[in-house]
Amino acid sequence: MSRDPLIIAGVEFSSRLFLGTGKFSSGETMRLSLEASGAQLVTVALGRVRTGGEADDILGHLDCARYRLLPNTSGTRTAREAVLAAELAREALGTNWLKLEIHPDPKYLMPDPIETLLATELLVKRGFVVLPYVHADPVLCKRLEEAGAAAVMPLGSPIGSNLGLESRAFLEIIIAQSRVPVVVDAGLGAPSHAAAALEMGADAVLVNTAIAAADDPVAMAGAFRQGVEAGRAAREAGLAGTASGRDPALASATSPLTSFLGEAAS
Amino acid sequence: MSFVELWRRHDFGEVARRIASKTPADVRRALGRPRGCVDLEDFAALLSPAASPALEDIAQAAHQRTVERFGRTMRLFAPLYLSNACANVCTYCGFSAHNRIRRKVLSDAEILADARVLRSHGFDSVLLVTGETGRVGREYLSNALRVLRPHFSGLWIEVQPLPQEDYASLAVDGLSAVLVYQETYDAAAYARHHLRGPKSDIDWRLGTPDRLGRAGIKKIGLGALFGLSDWRADAWFTGLHLRHVETVHWRTRTAVSFPRLRPHEGSAIPVTPFGERDLVQATCAFRLLSPEAELSLSTREGEAFRNRAFRLGFTSMSAGSRTNPGGYASAPESLEQFEIDDGRSPAEVAAFLRSQGYEAVWKDWDSTYDGFAGRREGAAAPVALAS
Numbered sequence: 319m320s321r322d323p324l325i326i327a328g329v330e331f332s333s334r335l336f337l338g339t340g341k342f343s344s345g346e347t348m349r350l351s352l353e354a355s356g357a358q359l360v361t362v363a364l365g366r367v368r369t370g371g372e373a374d375d376i377l378g379h380l381d382c383a384r385y386r387l388l389p390n391t392s393g394t395r396t397a398r399e400a401v402l403a404a405e406l407a408r409e410a411l412g413t414n415w416l417k418l419e420i421h422p423d424p425k426y427l428m429p430d431p432i433e434t435l436l437a438t439e440l441l442v443k444r445g446f447v448v449l450p451y452v453h454a455d456p457v458l459c460k461r462l463e464e465a466g467a468a469a470v471m472p473l474g475s476p477i478g479s480n481l482g483l484e485s486r487a488f489l490e491i492i493i494a495q496s497r498v499p500v501v502v503d504a505g506l507g508a509p510s511h512a513a514a515a516l517e518m519g520a521d522a523v524l525v526n527t528a529i530a531a532a533d534d535p536v537a538m539a540g541a542f543r544q545g546v547e548a549g550r551a552a553r554e555a556g557l558a559g560t561a562s563g564r565d566p567a568l569a570s571a572t573s574p575l576t577s578f579l580g581e582a583a584s
Numbered sequence: 585m586s587f588v589e590l591w592r593r594h595d596f597g598e599v600a601r602r603i604a605s606k607t608p609a610d611v612r613r614a615l616g617r618p619r620g621c622v623d624l625e626d627f628a629a630l631l632s633p634a635a636s637p638a639l640e641d642i643a644q645a646a647h648q649r650t651v652e653r654f655g656r657t658m659r660l661f662a663p664l665y666l667s668n669a670c671a672n673v674c675t676y677c678g679f680s681a682h683n684r685i686r687r688k689v690l691s692d693a694e695i696l697a698d699a700r701v702l703r704s705h706g707f708d709s710v711l712l713v714t715g716e717t718g719r720v721g722r723e724y725l726s727n728a729l730r731v732l733r734p735h736f737s738g739l740w741i742e743v744q745p746l747p748q749e750d751y752a753s754l755a756v757d758g759l760s761a762v763l764v765y766q767e768t769y770d771a772a773a774y775a776r777h778h779l780r781g782p783k784s785d786i787d788w789r790l791g792t793p794d795r796l797g798r799a800g801i802k803k804i805g806l807g808a809l810f811g812l813s814d815w816r817a818d819a820w821f822t823g824l825h826l827r828h829v830e831t832v833h834w835r836t837r838t839a840v841s842f843p844r845l846r847p848h849e850g851s852a853i854p855v856t857p858f859g860e861r862d863l864v865q866a867t868c869a870f871r872l873l874s875p876e877a878e879l880s881l882s883t884r885e886g887e888a889f890r891n892r893a894f895r896l897g898f899t900s901m902s903a904g905s906r907t908n909p910g911g912y913a914s915a916p917e918s919l920e921q922f923e924i925d926d927g928r929s930p931a932e933v934a935a936f937l938r939s940q941g942y943e944a945v946w947k948d949w950d951s952t953y954d955g956f957a958g959r960r961e962g963a964a965a966p967v968a969l970a971s
Contacts, residue, residue, distance in 0.1 A: 460834050490620075490621075494620065494621070495830070495831055495834060497831055497832070556613065574640055575640065575643040575644060575647055575895060575896060576639050576640045576643045576861075576864060576896075577640075578892040579639070579860055579861045579864060580861065
């Protein structure tokens with residue numbers, strides 16, 4: 319669908335919708351939702367994976383040849399815990415890709431920026447492809463980029479809130495200055511939110527709650543797919559300027575500024 | 585990716601053609617972008633011939649952006665030429681090695697004499713300028729910075745490109761900012777105009793802002809010498825360079841200057857047309873591309889033009905400039921690098937700005953930013969920061 323595929327750490331993705339695998343009412347609903355979403359990258363909470371090789375209620379329903387797994391470190395509270403979790407995930411799931419998620423606060427699940435930067439530095443050195451989940455903090459995103467993050471995943475609004483792009487002004491700055499892909503993660507509650515993120519220039523979005531908790535998750539997964547595709551297509555087509563882009567003052571500009579210049583191009 | 589690699593991905597002629605193909609609709613789209621959302625394609629449209637009929641709208645927008653970010657202020661600074669010795673042969677420069685002029689490298693006493701004159705005019709920032717030769721390398725500059733540190737808050741240099749470690753070392757000596765103009769991003773024109781000497785190595789020059797950024801220099805100034813090649817493409821490449829610096833060396837402040845070819849001692853060379861209207865278009869396009877870059881209006885421009893154009897995106901001006909070493913105090917006889925066209929004193933320029941509702945800013949930097957205790961205490965010793 320897209321003229322420019324998304325590339326993260328050298329891997330190409332034609333779908334810009336990433337899905338989380340938690341909160342589905344059944345493994346089968348999850349499987350059908352993933353299929354409807356067209357997603358190629360799916361996150362898996364390490365905490366929910368049976369690392370001992372037993373039958374697993376998430377992995378058992380995932381076609382691992384079809385989806386690239388992105389284990390997350392949800393549940394860890396410090397860089398040290400996250401590094402341990404990452405090593406375990408690499409061993410258990412056979413991938414060095416990692417969604418770094420450190421939230422010491424169990425109520426709002428707010429990411430800890432200091433531990434996240436520290437863990438990114440450590441994990442990059444250990445050979446991980448690190449995608450850190452962070453606040454929409456432009457300086458932190460640049461610091462993570464310098465630390466070797468493969469992408470940054472700033473939040474649109476508090477995780478699970480379905481509020482949409484409450485952090486829009488900061489996401490715009492992050493997108494404008496990032497040299498790694500920007501994946502808007504958390505808080506996207508409707509396909510229109512996902513479309514808006516892609517229109518704004520986000521490289522991808524990650525959605526879980528809004529799909530898994532919908533009345534019809536499979537239909538909602540399809541709707542998100544269309545939202546993401548429409549947003550990306552609009553971005554590539556080049557949005558026409560809006561009235562709000564123009565300064566109102568321009569319409570009533572006072573004295574001309576360039577009349578002293580001859581009309582002829584000199 | 586380094587800027588040299590990025591530069592190699594763009595063909596100069598192709599960029600010029602792409603700019604020429606922009607339409608009035610492209611210009612309108614670029615003008616409709618919210619603040620800070622002008623991309624390099626929009627920038628190409630703003631630089632294009634198609635934008636010329638919309639110049640008034642572009643100027644209004646640029647003026648608005650500038651006032652939003654900087655208010656009605658204008659930073660004043662002066663160049664301090666330390667030397668006119670140069671190992672390069674360049675077609676357009678009065679310091680070119682083949683010119684039979686008296687060469688001079690200022691001593692400490694001569695530097696201080698010029699510094700005193702500049703201080704008495706009220707300047708608190710100076711731009712130190714030299715030609716390109718080993719005589720004015722890191723050691724000479726390091727000494728000059730130490731000599732001047734107690735007298736100025738902001739010390740900028742516009743000198744030969746240096747290795748990264750030299751910049752890092754000069755930063756410790758009190759360097760605040762570095763300007764390095766690419767002159768032209770057109771490799772063929774670059775080769776035509778830089779005939780001999782270290783400056784003929786285009787890659788070394790192109791890579792300088794990256795070395796500055798890596799060395800942690802706090803402000804980097806870019807620019808093309810308009811008139812050497814197609815100005816629209818040169819302006820676009822300067823914008824590409826600016827975006828690169830803003831993105832990669834994101835802690836660094838940026839500045840852009842707009843020098844135009846002026847008459848000088850030496851050979852007359854063919855000059856690509858770049859008129860005042862073009863200069864205004866280029867400046868305003870840069871302001872829309874980057875709301876935060878400092879844009880500098882040269883004393884090479886005439887008084888009449890400067891008095892009208894200063895509102896159009898510019899945020900700094902040189903004033904009362906002398907472009908010969910020792911020119912302020914001791915050596916009126918040595919040859920200047922180029923002719924200046926606004927002979928007003930700094931006080932006259934400041935008074936004019938005030939009459940237009942603008943404040944002249946003499947100090948916008950502090951030596952503490954460069955790790956030095958306040959210069960009024962006299963010692964100018966580096967602050968020992970506990971680690």
